[in-house]
Amino acid sequence: MKPVHHILQELRPEADFKASDDFVSDGLLDSFDVVTLVSELEENYGVSIAGTDILPENFRDIQAIDGLLKKYGVHQ
């Protein structure tokens, strides 16, 4: 399984995720990138993320994404 930061970098190769403390408000992930990211996370980790969990705050940084995945039993 790919780590989350690899998935992010594949999605936005030009973006510097390490320099951002909020991927969404810093413009690294727009709402459509979030949808694509959810699809990649679901495929990679074999989970199904509920639509009600697809909120900007769950994708603002690596910790938030890890926290969301933990909710679905994925521990990295």
Added chain:
Amino acid sequence: MKLLFENCAISGLLSVVPQNERNFVDEMANFNFPASRSLKLKQVMGYDRHRIVDGEVCVSDLVQAGLRHLFLQGLLVPDEIDALILITQTPDYPMPPTSNVIQGKLGLKTDLLCMDINQGCAGFLIGLMEAFLLLQQSNIGKVVVANADVLSRKVSPRDRNSYPLIGDAASIAIVERSPNSGPIPMCLKMDGARSSALCIPAGGMKNPSSPATAEMTEDQDGNFRCLDNLVMDGAAVFNFVQVEVPPMVEELLAQAGTTTEGIDAFFFHQPNRFMLQKLAQALRVPEEKMPMNVVEYFGNSSGVTIPVAIAHNFRDRLLRGSMRTCLAGFGVGLTWASMLLTLGPLQFCELIEFA
């Protein structure tokens, strides 16, 4: 709001889509995004082809084409129409109502109620609701519910958030009294406090169109649009749909004393495949019971996606027999509505092209 109707049914259903078909891959160069990002989005959202009008085709053109087709085929007799309801967000003019324009162009009788309703993705259900209410009048026996939009004319071709999914289309549902058709429960909710999530900021009296409102600007995501264009807060709309729609549908099913197993098909508005997959998951509905291919083949034509989904996926079955269906529409307003309805056997269920 819970509503209940009885003794009414859709007797025939026609959808009209423009012959002009555009391809997402061909349009990717218009968007200010790398091709790889757009292609991933295509895969997830189901973008592929969409039907949009060519030139200055109006809602009245699509609806007239549909009605003329029904007249010519002998599927509808003009003088039998007692009410013509048109649900649209893209009328031909601010005034008069486009339904009156259609009445005049087709030479329909003057003893006819024409009514425009400004509604979007829940518009097909709002139109049916209005038809059911009108059929309580003994003088009204046949209602034409026309739902049509040409929103491609209001979306910037450089807006990757909206343009790839937009579609133009019209539908015509014939609604009549039908004893023994069973109860039709409906659930309807609206929230104008969130109306800015889906809007066209300019072009009305509040902010008339001008050279300034036609000026293209780039948003923070890299899309170019002007104030005369449709703008959608994608994250807010997605969250609204996922939070509000499943509980509404569950409430409707409970009201009717049934469950998802008791429903043959879920004909939901078709914003994109991803959103529908998430709704199906939330409601534990198998995907084969919920068509989600309209954006892929035709584009999102607001409320018209429901009749397009019906005709494209279940035409033959509905000509032969009946199905217990759950309809749901959600979008501009914000408005969200759902309805349980027995559909079929239909006198006609067609999808035709407008050339």
